[in-house]
Amino acid sequence: MQSPVKIWRNQKKIQSLIGITGKIISWTIVRVPPGGFGDQAPYPVAVIALKNGEKITAQVVDFDEKHLIFGQEVVTVVRRVTQPNTEGIIPYGIKVKPL
Amino acid sequence: MNIYVTGAATTKFGELWGVSPRTLARQAAFGALKDASVEAERVEALFVGNMLSGMLGGQEHLGAFFAEELGLSIPAFKIEGACASGGLAVHNAAFSVLSGQYETVLVLGIEKMTDHKPEDVATALMGAGSEEERSAGATFPGLYALLARVYMKEYGTTQEQLAAVAVKNHYHASLNPNAQFCNPITVEQVMKSSKIADPLKLLDCSPISDGAAAIVISKKKKGNSVQIMASAVATDTLGLAQRKSMTELKATQEAAKKAYEQAKISPRDVHLAEVHDCFTIAEILAMEDLGFYKKGSAAGAVGKKNHLVINPSGGLKGCGHPVGATGVKQIAELVEQLRGNAGARQVKGAKIGLAQNVGGSGATAVVHILCKVR
Numbered sequence: 001m002q003s004p005v006k007i008w009r010n011q012k013k014i015q016s017l018i019g020i021t022g023k024i025i026s027w028t029i030v031r032v033p034p035g036g037f038g039d040q041a042p043y044p045v046a047v048i049a050l051k052n053g054e055k056i057t058a059q060v061v062d063f064d065e066k067h068l069i070f071g072q073e074v075v076t077v078v079r080r081v082t083q084p085n086t087e088g089i090i091p092y093g094i095k096v097k098p099l
Numbered sequence: 100m101n102i103y104v105t106g107a108a109t110t111k112f113g114e115l116w117g118v119s120p121r122t123l124a125r126q127a128a129f130g131a132l133k134d135a136s137v138e139a140e141r142v143e144a145l146f147v148g149n150m151l152s153g154m155l156g157g158q159e160h161l162g163a164f165f166a167e168e169l170g171l172s173i174p175a176f177k178i179e180g181a182c183a184s185g186g187l188a189v190h191n192a193a194f195s196v197l198s199g200q201y202e203t204v205l206v207l208g209i210e211k212m213t214d215h216k217p218e219d220v221a222t223a224l225m226g227a228g229s230e231e232e233r234s235a236g237a238t239f240p241g242l243y244a245l246l247a248r249v250y251m252k253e254y255g256t257t258q259e260q261l262a263a264v265a266v267k268n269h270y271h272a273s274l275n276p277n278a279q280f281c282n283p284i285t286v287e288q289v290m291k292s293s294k295i296a297d298p299l300k301l302l303d304c305s306p307i308s309d310g311a312a313a314i315v316i317s318k319k320k321k322g323n324s325v326q327i328m329a330s331a332v333a334t335d336t337l338g339l340a341q342r343k344s345m346t347e348l349k350a351t352q353e354a355a356k357k358a359y360e361q362a363k364i365s366p367r368d369v370h371l372a373e374v375h376d377c378f379t380i381a382e383i384l385a386m387e388d389l390g391f392y393k394k395g396s397a398a399g400a401v402g403k404k405n406h407l408v409i410n411p412s413g414g415l416k417g418c419g420h421p422v423g424a425t426g427v428k429q430i431a432e433l434v435e436q437l438r439g440n441a442g443a444r445q446v447k448g449a450k451i452g453l454a455q456n457v458g459g460s461g462a463t464a465v466v467h468i469l470c471k472v473r
Contacts, residue, residue, distance in 0.1 A: 026345060028244035029297045030236055034222040037236040045237045047245055047340045055340040057235045057245075070252065081234050093234040 004089045017076050017094045022050035024072040027060065036082030044068055048096055050076070059095045067098035074098055100361065102196050103324035104469065105203075105317045106135025107431035112310035112419030113279040114213045120156070121168050123311035127424075128169050128207055131313035131431075136321070143201040145175040148188030148208035149423035152177075154223040155215050165207060181227030182377060184208070185312070185426025186332075186456030186465030192316050193330045193467075202318045208427030209311040220307050224422075227459040229338030240296040240304050240378065242339055242460040247298055247380035249345040254395035256383070258298055262289035263401045264379040265302050265416050272413025274444035279308055279419030303379040308419035312428035320472055325434045328451075329361035329468040339460045348461035351388035355455070358466040359390070362451075366390035369407050369468070370449040371436055373429035375457040376414040385455050389466070408446045411436060426456035430467060437471045 027046040030037075037043070044060040046068075060067070061079055074096035081093040108130025110123050132139055145166050153159040162175030178188040185208030192206045212220055221238050228237065237245075250256060266286055272278035284302060292301035316327070333353035336342055342349065359365060366389060374389065376382035386397035391407060412418045412432040415425060433452035435441045449471075456465040 026245040026248045028241045028248065028299075029294070030238055030241045031293075031297075032221065032238065032240070032295050033218070033236055034225055034233075034238055035218045036222075038218070040236065043236060045235050045241050045245070047345070057229075057232045057237055057338060057340045059235045081236075091234075095235075 106315040127311035127313035148185035181458035183458030208424040210421035244296040272417025305415035305420040310421035329358035331357035350464035429454035
């Protein structure tokens, strides 16, 4: 589903979202992942209220269990999203890590 | 509205590896036509509610596909709105008859999911979410878990209270011969089931299912017809993070408001409701967003004697959730209940029934209100 053209087009959007801080307003732990995410599961997915006023859904990385709480401060980072597809392109996207 | 459901039928829901989509469609469609005592040649248009035929089965163009299967060459449409596809098909069919251009139309809701690997189904279902949610590796249980987490914090709801929804719906399903599950379960079993997306566990989640349902909508009523009092749709942002509140589904509230206005009734007048309990938290949200309970109070009412019965069919949790079929099955259940033909699960004295069908994590909501013909 991830066309190289689409991944290329999304680069600008990803760049504009790096390094923004925010707070966790909800989280879950995905234990039964969709295709392409099998090597990462189980992993937390959170809704984050960013300082810029936007809210996003993103995976939480580089975390300890103690970080999965309401109000935890996080910052947006770039990470690999899924396993590379058959075209060999590695899709990157926005995740968050605790501060 | 002066339009009527004159016939309805539902196939068995479940893991039907030996049954093809064509067979499911014939069973449901001809079942509904027979129930309505209408010859197939009288049907002027076909509305098919389906979500995943393209992504999972590689088959699109379902209007012509199922028209051919039913031996009809009439206007035919596939209507897609994620898990609300069935409800949207009913809405479109109802409005086509209201327009005066058609007298009798057929609605078919159908989905074939269990032929495919669970991770492929999970990926395909995420087509209903936003690109951002897909990149986050979210799943539908995950999205509803995000809602559950906030709701439970806000109102002090416990996991056991959520589990009570699944227990009640399995009990109802045990009385429904077409349901996927016929086994009653306990709160303890729900609590001990494997974690899917915390705080939701396996038995908080509706299953992956195959099944079909069909109804005939007509301008003219017959002896056992049920009247469509209201048919309303509302939408919200595709992604749930972009919404103002995570403790309510605004699309449900708006569709319900419009539907109550069309029907000129209040929530207190409803005797039974088929609501979209794709996850236990979703039934709690629906009970409140439809106006049956005050925000934060629905969980305490589950499984107790109430002024209305919710999900007598067993809901998505107990009856099964072939996504495109669900919204049509809800209407078929209301028809059976309002006719007084629902057997062991009959809601006594049911005169007004409501159906709420949700797409995605709340981006589409469809509300129908039906009543017994006086």
